[in-house]
Amino acid sequence: MSFSISLTINGTRRDVLLEDARVTLLDLLRERLALPGTKKGCDRGQCGACTVLVDGRRVNSCLSLAVTLDGAEVTTIEGLAQGDRLHPVQAAFIDHDGFQCGYCTPGQIMSAVGLIAEGHAGTDPDRIREGMSGNLCRCAAYHGIAEAVQDATRRMAAEDERASA
Amino acid sequence: MTPFDYVRPASLADAIAAWEPGAAYLGGGTNLVDLMKTGALRPGKLIDLTRLPGLDRIEALANGDTRIGALVRNADLAHDADFARAFPMVAEALLSGASGQLRNAATVGGNLLQRTRCAYFQDPHSPCNRRDPGAGCAARSGDNGGLAILGWSAACIATNPSDFCVALAAMDAVVEVEGPDGARQISFADFHLLPGETPERETALHPGEVIVAIRLPAASAGFRAHSRYLKLRDRTSYAFALVSAAAALRFEGGKIAGARLALGAVAARPWRVAEAEALMIGQTPDRALFDTAADVALNGAAPSGDNGHKIALAHRTAARALALAAEGTPAQMPAFPASVFGGHAHA
Amino acid sequence: MPDTLPFATRFGSNAGQPVSRRDGVAKVTGTATFAADNHPEGMLHAVYVPATIARGRVTHLDVAAARAHPGVVEVITPANRPLLEGDPEAKHFMFAFRFEALQDDTVRYANQPIALVLAETLEAATEGARLLDPRYEAESPRVGLDGNTPYTVEVGAFGRRGQTVHGDVAAGHAAAVQSLDVTYETPAQYHNAMETHAVVAQWQGDQVTLDMPNQAIVMSRGAYGYYFGIPAENVLIRSPYLGGGFGSKAIPNGPTVLAILAARMTGRPVKLMLRRDQMFGPVGHRGATRQRLRIGIDAEGRMTVLDHESLATTSTFDDFVESAANASQGLYAAGALRSAHSGVRVDTGTPGPMRAPGEASGSAALECAMDEMAERAGLDPLEFRLRNYAETEPGTGLPYSSKALRECYLRGAERFGWAKRPLQPRQMRDEDGMLVGWGMGTALFHAPMFQAQARAVLRPDGTGLVETAAADMGQGAWTALAQIAADSLGLPLDKVEFRSGSSDLPDGGVAGGSGHTATAGGALHAAGRDAIDRLAQIATADPASPLFGAGNKGVTARDGRLFVTDDDSRSESYAEIIARAGGSEVIGTGSAARPPEQAAKHAMYSHGAVFAEVKVDPDLYQMRVTRLVGAFAAGRIINPKLAESQLMGGMIWGISFALHEEARFDARTGRIMNADFAGYHIPVNADVSGLEVITVHEDDPHVNALGIKGVGEIGIVGTVGAIGNAIWHATGHRIRRFPIRIEDLLRAERG
Structure with a gap:
């Protein structure tokens, strides 16, 4: 049984013929759409490395069957920067050294973007740490990650203020 | 797959x-x-x-009940301002489970049907009566430190991993289902089944039935000022409960006028004991009373393996959750929901 | 014109700067290519079938069912596995561990590969693997520290001594006015880098390209060449980024070899990426230990004896035994020292080096035992350690190449507020009624060097290119090594291109043992200096150069120019010198290693002191580390920003060791029942709070030319004990097994 679905990935519409309903969004991105920025860490929703935004919300792409997402908008790490201009979360991760090996980083960053959009953590360090706890980092760059998310939240709020002023 | x-x-x-x-x-x-x-x-x-259309709404019904469509996502329910005001302990339980990403995807209907975390159920190479009726139970003499201390049977010692369900049990939720034979309602107390001889039967759902909504009675919102969910776990977040407790109290003139207590991660279903709640009615809240309630709630608890410690932990967690509830619902959701590090200790 | 010189980029100004990662943009945009991100045309997916028994043999595999699954291309079992030219059971070089590559039907541990399925899609390969539905003839597995009869270890991991005695141990015991005799246990732990082991293998004739994360790129080339009967130079390993290694990615393993074999067999590129559960078996782990510590002290609290025995699990078919008791060798000035190791052979995969091998487990026990001894003596734990401060290496009497441990103690203690610590446990509460405890531990780790080569090129445009096959697994090699190279070439960082992470470059040595920056950095430094020397020879011999004849005074390289030493008015740019000499690149080479005679003269260690605050619920015993201050002296720090991150990461590994990590075996089957991230806990962000790192500067003229000691592993070393001690201080309960769990404190309370 094959399925024809259409996804908007990083702003571009992609028509995908799925030969197999078993394909997860993660494996679709990595193995079929040449978007390997999204990483596989556990493939079971236990580490967060595969986090992407689906319709603006952060989810584990390893547990999302691609076939269920017909019509969805997907944002991956490859779609976050605007040309050479990094997203504030990306820039903050570099400034605060919020990663070491970089493997969990795409998931951390997408999770942070999702967390900031959710708007429940603000700049409270404990709420940020709790909100980022679905993303394991074995290098344990947690200190820098928490600082980066806090800093990016501030930067984005300031940008929003400037934009609305 | x-x-x-x-x-x-x-x-x-x-x-x-x-x-x-x-x-x-x-x-x-x-x-x-x-x-x-x-x-x-x-x-x-x-x-x-x-x-499916129409199943993703949170509605206030004319009779004051709250009706949560089965497709509402866990995060959306927990962060719904009206819902969190009326049922703060349910929101806290939801936010203490899984991760932000998982809560964004998981539906409330699906949460009710979460399967046990028993490693032998999860692993298809191990005998498990729940997964494969009659195969035997590998957990009984295996790695079972986290498994049931209440309501277990020789056939199965699994626990229900949901935090949300513990809170729903305490709040007298009702599950609306629809199936080949039409629609019906199942009270939460009847929804999850104890294993007995048929651990493969986990819920009261009939074949083909779909959960369409969860209803919380208006009366349960009366506990909003004094309700807490407390969860012990092996790390600060993103971990299943070792034990947990949902506690809710209602006061009239300084005396307890209503009490709810449900325990989590101790049995194949959320564990609620009417007598433990009834004995608190009319009493002044204090440590001794909450200890007594915890005693009664854990009446009959017995280790199913190397997990005797869970009895004492569940007892203490229940008593503490009641004490926290008596102290009052926090004005703001704690930064670490349902954690001892989000509230106050009493010892 | 000295006042116009760009001082910001003068020689020596790259190293020591907190530069952000040069690979930062690639890593935050998802363009950093990890091994499994490669997807060559025509590629097959491989999935290996893990054994679900720990001991016995495979009696049946349903190959027909697997082959019948749509998309499955090939099933490899011992029955049809093509020949491997090299023996997977051979110990043909130092990092060769015996492994299973379907040489027969024997099962030596759970999760060992027993077949490999290749398919057009990952989904088909995964289901094909399931359909093999293995049947076994199982034997009773040997599990845990009591699973077999212990044997005495004469030579431990990587040649470390198994039995060491300095001084008269019996006399030390006899002289003690107070003694301690305690036993600690640590569990089996699994590296679990976020990136699981992966390989994409492509053959062209008798040449193979391997995209794989690798901590020892050039060395591994030879190893894979051996297994496949081809010269080392026919193997190209590309490992630009490792998604974490922690010791597990230096050693060839069965699944990787099988995937390479499958690519040769099918004539198509093959990708294999281990599933998370498959990380618990064929790719190494930290063995469990049971450690007995006997300490004696005299009336002044000085140690008369430190007697450390360690029993550790290893596999039935190879010999890696944690050198845990050696953690007691270099640290405290005891009158007599003994470290004795024994092993117990159980049905697991062979352990291997895992972040701070030996020291992590050994120090966990040692530092807690030190705390227990201090308690008995009525001494503050820091004071007890200072009374036993070693001015020369205990046992050998060798001077330390440098040792700023005392300053680490004092600065860490001051920052932490240690002086306010009550001596007795269970004295402190926070405003919420939580028990508060403070504990400390000393950290020690060797400062080794391995061997590396490098090449440095000055290009006609005046920029630099440096090359060495270093491995960046998160420690920051792409950045820190480039900083060293830029200084050696007298160039600003952005004028230096750094090629690394590929086996066709000069050997960058092993990224492990906390010695990579010193070793690969040393080679780059030497190569850069060599290039500059060659350039200087050209310039000083060229009558047209302002540097002509300056050979006697010497020249200095700075910001892309050579200057006559002490005369900034005479200088010329690299580009000008090269242009006049004919426009050819100037090429330098260099190598680094520590001469044995240099190693024999000094004891070389990084040191540190870690102070921990924990909060513990007095009733429910939920624990959280709320503050962690580590002060470390590790020679010269090349990049403080990255070094601090790495030290913090190590300290969080300490939290993980103390409170979280443990593989739980089912004794009946020998299988690990928590082989996933939901069950095998490592810390999450919410477990981390109040982390601070202090680096104490050391000028070490002996350790190597750059004065670098390394920071990769020391962070975990003192932290485990500090946390265990803090939990005792908070609760009054001494837990002598790790990780410390809620139920352990509950059981201790209830006697």
Whole structure:
């Protein structure tokens, strides 16, 4: 049984013929759409490395069957920067050294973007740490990650203020 | 994953009509897809419910009840301002479970059908009566430190992993279902089944029935000022409960006028004991009273393996949750929901 | 014109700067290519079938069912596995561990590969693997520290001594006025880098390209060449980024070799990426230990004896035994010292080096035992350690190449507020009624060097290119090594291109043992200096150069120019010198290693002191580390920003060791029942709070030319004990097994 679905990935519409309903969004991105920025860490929703935004919300792409997402908008790490201009979360991760090996980083960053959009953590360090706890980092760059998310939240709020002023 | 058929019905009626033995309904998929990957579950057909219209709303009913559509995502329910005001302990329980990503995907209906975390159920290579009736129970003499101390049987010692369900049990929730034989309502106390001789029967759902909504009675919102969910775990966040407790109190003139207590991660269903609640009515809240209530709630608790410590932990967690509830619902959701590090200790 | 010189980029100004990662943009945009991100045309997916028994043999595989699954291309079992030219059971070089590559039907541990399925899609390969539905003839597995009869270890991991005695141990015991005799246990732990082991293998004739994360790129080339009967130079390993290694990615393993074999067999590129559960078996782990510590002290609290025995699990078919008791060798000035190791052979995969091998487990026990001894003596734990401060290496009497441990103690203690610590446990509460405890531990780790080569090129445009096959697994090699190279070439960082992470470059040595920056950095430094020397020879011999004849005074390289030493008015740019000499690149080479005679003269260690605050619920015993201050002296720090991150990461590994990590075996089957991230806990962000790192500067003229000691592993070393001690201080309960769990404190309370 094959399925024809259409996804908007990083702003571009992609028509995908799925030969197999078993394909997860993660494996679709990595193995079929040449978007390997999204990483596989556990493939079971236990580490967060595969986090992407689906319709603006952060989810584990390893547990999302691609076939269920017909019509969805997907944002991956490859779609976050605007040309050479990094997203504030990306820039903050570099400034605060919020990663070491970089493997969990795409998931951390997408999770942070999702967390900031959710708007429940603000700049409270404990709420940020709790909100980022679905993303394991074995290098344990947690200190820098928490600082980066806090800093990016501030930067984005300031940008929003400037934009609305 | 074993190949399966996939259908996405346009209506609830179509979904129910699509059901056949071996089929599974798909909600957020956070538990079902995981278990399909390990091979613990191998449905022949997935019936995708996620696009069904009308099941993703949180409604205030005319009689004051709150009705939560089965497709509402866990995060959306927890962060719904009206809901969190009326049922702060339910919101706290939801936010203490899983991760932000998983809560964004998981549906409340699916949460009720979460399978046990018992390692021998999860692992398709181990005998498990729950997964494979009659195969035997590998957990009974295996790695069982986290398993049941109440309501278990020789056939199965699994626990229910949900935090949300513990809170719902305490709040007298009602589950609305619809199936081939029509619609019906199941009280939460009857929804999850103890294993007995048939651990493969986990809920009161009949074959082909779909959860369409969860209803919380208006009366339960009366506990909003004094309710807490408390969860012990092996790390500060993103971990299943070792034990947990949902506690809610209502006061009149300084005396307890209503009390709710449900324990989590101790049995195959949330554990609620009417006598433990009744004995608190008319009493002044204090440590001794809450200890007594915890004693009664754990009446009959017995280790099913190397897990005797859970009895004392559950006792202390229950008593503490009641004490926290008596102290009052925090004005703001704690930064670490349901954690001892989000509230106050009493010792 | 000295006042116009760009001082910001003068020689020596790259190293020591907190430069952000040069690979930062690639890593935050998802363009950093990890091994499994490669997807060559025509590629097959491989999935290996893990054994679900721990001991016995495979009696049946349903190959027909697997082959019948749509998309499955090939099933490899011992029955049809093509020949491997090299023996997977051979110990043909130092990092060769015996492994299973379907040489027979024997099962030596759970999760060992027993077949490999190749398919057009990952989904088909995964289901094909499931359909093999193995049947076994199982034998009773040997599990845990009591699973077999212990044997005495004469030579431990990587040649470390198994039995060491300095001084008269019996006399030390006899002289003690107070003694301690305690036993600690640590569990089996699994590296679990976020990136699981992966390989994409492509053959062209008798040449193979391997995209794989690798901590020892050039060395591994030879190893894979051996297994496949081809010269080392026919193997190209590309490992630009490792998604974490922690010791597990230096050693060839069965699944990787099988995937390479499958690519040769099918004539198509093959990708294999281990599933998370498959990380618990064929790719190494930290063995469990049971450690007995006997300490004696005299009336002044000085140690008369430190007697450390360690029993550790290893596999039935190879010999890696944790050198845990050696953690007691270099640290405290005891009158007599003994470290004795024994092993117990159980049905697991062979352990291997895992972040701070030996020291992590050994120090966990040692530092807690030190705390227990201090308690008995009525001494503050820091004071007890200072009374036993070693001015020369205990046992050998060798001077330390440098040792700023005392300053680490004092600065860490001051920052932490240690002076306010009550001596007795269970004295402190926070405003919420939580028990508060403070504990400390000393950290020690060797400062080794391995061997590396490098090449440095000055290009006609005046920019630099440096090359060495270093491995960046998160420690920051792409950045820190480039900083060293830029200084050696007298160039600003952005004028230096750094090629690394590929086996066709000069050997960058092993990224492990906390010695990579010193070793690969040393080679780059030497190569850069060599290039500059060659350039200087050209310039000083060229009558047209302002540097002509300056050979006697010497020249200095700075910001892309050579200057006559002490005369900034005479200088010329590299580009000008090269242009006049004919426009050819100037090429330098260099190598680094520590001469044995240099190693024999000094004891070389990084040191540190870690102070921990924990909060513990007095009733429910939920624990959280709320503050962690580590002060470390590790020679010269090349990049403080990255070094601090790495030290913090190590300290969080300490939290993980103390409170979280443990593989739980089912004694009946020998299988690990928590082989996933939901069951095998490592810390999450919410477990981390109040982390601070202090680096104490050391000028070490002996350790190597750059004065670098390394920071990769020391962070975990003192932290485990500090946390265990803090939990005792908070609760009054001494837990002598790790990880410390809620139920352990509950059981201790209830006697």
